[in-house]
Ligand SMILES: Nc1nc2c(ncn2[C@@H]2O[C@H](COP(=O)(O)OP(=O)(O)OP(=O)(O)O)[C@@H](O)[C@H]2O)c(=O)[nH]1
C-alpha cells in the first residue's frame with residue numbers, strides 16, 4: 001500500500017456521513033434518466049466520494065459513518081477507510097460527531113466531508129486540507145455558496161459542525177474561516193438534484209457513479225483506477 005505524499009504539517013482524519021441509500025438522496029429522484037436506480041446511484045456517489053478522499057494527500061484515515069450494509073462492505077474494502085456503524089438515525093451533525101469521536105490520534109486534524117461529491121478529485125480535497133491546516137476551524141462552501149461541503153478543525157481544537165440548510169452562513173457565524181478554494185473546485189459540487197448531477201458529470205464523475213448512470217467508461221476519468229485494496 002502506497003502512502004499518499006504529505007500535503008503539509010497536519011495529517012487528517014476525514015469523516016464522511018452516509019445515509020442509508022434507501023432513504024438518502026431523495027431529491028435526486030426527480031429528473032433522473034429512465035432506468036437509473038436512485039438507491040444504487042446514491043451508494044455509487046458515496047463510494048466515489050469515499051474513494052477519492054482516501055487517495056488525497058495528507059489524509060491518514062477516512063471514517064465512514066453509515067447504517068448502510070452495502071456501503072459498509074464496499075468502503076471497508078478500501079485502503080485507509082474505516083466504517084463506524086450508525087445504529088439509529090442520528091442526523092448529520094451527530095453522525096459526524098460520532099465518527100470524530102473514534103479518531104484516536106490526538107495529533108490529527110479532523111475534517112467532515114459530505115458524502116455526495118461524485119466528481120471529487122483527491123488533489124482538490126488535499127488543497128483544501130492544506131488551507132485548513134493554517135486556521136483553527138475551516139469551511140468550504142458548496143457551488144451555490146449556501147451549503148458547506150467540508151468542515152475542518154486542526155489538532156487540539158474541539159470538534160464543531162452545523163450542517164443543514166444555509167450551513168455556510170452558520171459556520172461563518174461560528175468563526176469558521178472560509179477556505180479559499182477555487183470556485184470550480186470539484187470539492188464544491190455536491191449533488192442534491194438531477195441538475196447538480198449534470199454539473200458533476202461535466203467535471204467528471206467517478207467510476208461507480210458513471211456505471212450507475214450507464215455512462216460509457218471510456219469518457220470517464222479513471223478516478224478509481226489506482227485504488228488499492230486493504
Ligand atoms: N450517517 C448519516 N449521514 C447523513 C445523515 N443525514 C445526511 N447524511 C449524509 O450527509 C450528506 C449530505 O446530506 P444531504 O444532502 O442532506 O443528503 P440526503 O439527506 O441524502 O438528501 P435528501 O434526501 O435529498 O435531502 C450525504 O452524504 C448524506 O448521506 C444522517 O442522519 N446520518
Ligand SMILES: C=C(OP(=O)(O)O)C(=O)O
Pocket residue numbers: 092114142146147148149162163164165166167168190192
Ligand atoms: C447538508 C448540507 O447541504 P445539502 O443538503 O445541500 O447537501 C449542508 O450544506 O450542510
